[in-house]
Amino acid sequence: DKARRQVREARSALAMLNQKVSGLEQDYAALETQITAGRAYAAQRLAALYKVHWLGRIHLLATADSFFDFINRKVGLERILAQDEQVLEKLRSDQIAVEGVLEQLGSARAEQQATEIKLTRRIQAMDGEQHRRAQLLEQVRSEKTLALAAVNSLKEAAHALNATFNTLTPVAPPARPAESLAGVDNRPFNTHKGLLHWPVKGKIVSFFGPYRDEKTNVVNFQSGINISAERGEPIRAVSDGYTIFANWFKGFGNMMIIDHGDHYYTVYAHLEEVFKVKGDRVESGEVIATLGDSGSLTGPALHFEVRHHGKPVDPLEWINKG
Template identity: 30%
Template sequence: MTLLLALLLAATPSLPDLQQRLAEERAAAQKLAGRESTLLGRLAELERLIELESRALRAAQVRLRAATVRLAESETHAREAETKVAKATEALEPRLFARYKMGREGYLRFLLGSRSIGEVLRRRRIFNALLEADLDALAVLKIEVEGARAARNELAAANAELGQSVQMESDRRASLQQRIDQQKQVLAAVQEEKGVHEQAARELEEAERNLTTRLREIERARLTPGKPLLIAPEIRLEASIRRARGRLSFPVVGGRVEVHFGRTTDPRFGTVTLQHGIDVRAPLGAPVRAVWGGKVVHAGWFKGYGNLLIVDHGRGIFSLMAHLDQLERAVGDGVRAGEEVGTVGDTGSLKGPYLYFELRDRQRPLDPERWLHRARRGPPLLAGTKGGAVR
């Protein structure tokens, strides 16, 4: 138990340090609030605040567990200390009472009852030995009493820390729920209010243009002489991905194509959008796998796409996986077909957890369903279901 407490406390920063660091990060995020007038920008701010509050909640829960362990340890120490005091008192009390009743006169009678000088000396040695033993017992009792007092103080401090940790955990949970509720309100507006829905569609079109620009930059960085390469000069594979049309592995096992490539019309608002990839509905946390071997050229947040992973498969072909929860590869990492590169998430999403998947021939979008293995596409859903074509 002591080792567990030590490990928990060692792995957890002190409460003031933790609060200060989280307060600084929260203040930095709040500074951005209001500056971003776009819908996607507000959602990005809320996602960052939710992540901060989630981290604060996890830290508070760790402190709470550590405080609970410490309280249990302190209660044990207090009980043991009180037991030791009780035993020491029980052993010493009769002797002290007998010595008190004897008094000085009793001591003299004890010595004068001797028949010889030798017996007087012997009785005196015996009495002194008993006196030293009693003094030692008193010293032990004093130590035990002080230990019990320290254990009671430790118990009081542990109770106070537990109360503080409980309050901190409750505050963080309430703050996190507040941010989640704000996010739900924005997402609900996207699905229920036509103006907001159309605004989201316009901003997503702008995000797509920014993504195309990003891919163009990646291409230029690879081809510009003398400039440090973001990726290898050319990815040499056993077979060209261009020869694998119709045979690429599906990115999420069991996922279903919810929105198809091309023009889509939202059934509620009649909003027409141009879909450059496919929406694959899958559970939060489901593994996302590379459809072909290649090298990661982008891994990180991208406005409108959340956590985005881009893999260069060579011969100018790129695959893009967006709204990931976890990114399990970094820029420059090589990947093989079927390897897990992330998990399904809802970062930057307007309709919950799903995978947005694209294939591009340089900057030109390709229909992924013509490249994926037909037997693994999964049954399609109608466009517009659970949010339509709006990502």
């Protein structure tokens, strides 16, 4: 990624700078050796020139045995002086060169230090990013573990509810006076398909049927619909019937099951207050509970099911969508 590429580039630049510094240090050492040797030679030559000056150039030439010897001494002296001038010029050139090398060396070392600091910071940043990613990965794994546990809990609750329907014994409703039956809709439950009113005012947040959990990528089955609404919102029976279950149920919280006859049932879960008990008669539109979040993993929402012979069917096929 970008951070690793930057670290590689910084390391490559630092390696080149190290080579440059090493080369400059070698050049500096060689020049220092030359300057030291040149200074020693120059000191000897200055001493010799001082003696020549003390004796006098004319005296040196005048003591020649012949004109030929005079010419040879003059040419030799001029060559010596010229060579001495070259040595002194080389010494001056080497001193200027070493000053330049020292300047380049100082600049290279400063750049080397800046590159090392930059490399250290990039490595620290990369280590920090790797640590952050490791923490994020651990968090994701932890959340996925929790999500898987939640999905498994929902599956277990659904299986338990299915098993509960096999063991429920309908409670015969108490006899009602004839006058109290006036206006009661005695039509079979299946004649109300598509006509049932909503059990609570709210918004559907999950639908009936198979679905894939986004966090765990696990396929699960929703045996009803979940309707999100405000806590305390009244929950109403969708049709006449009587209560065959009103208690806490693992995974669903406070739950009520109403028997509507002909093996049709409706389930209301995640309730807060429950106003009916087992055996109570309920009428269509009657408030039977209030909305809560007991047993819910997503906040206040009503879990609503319609079942026939204990098997869940799509509630939206029964509710009046108008």
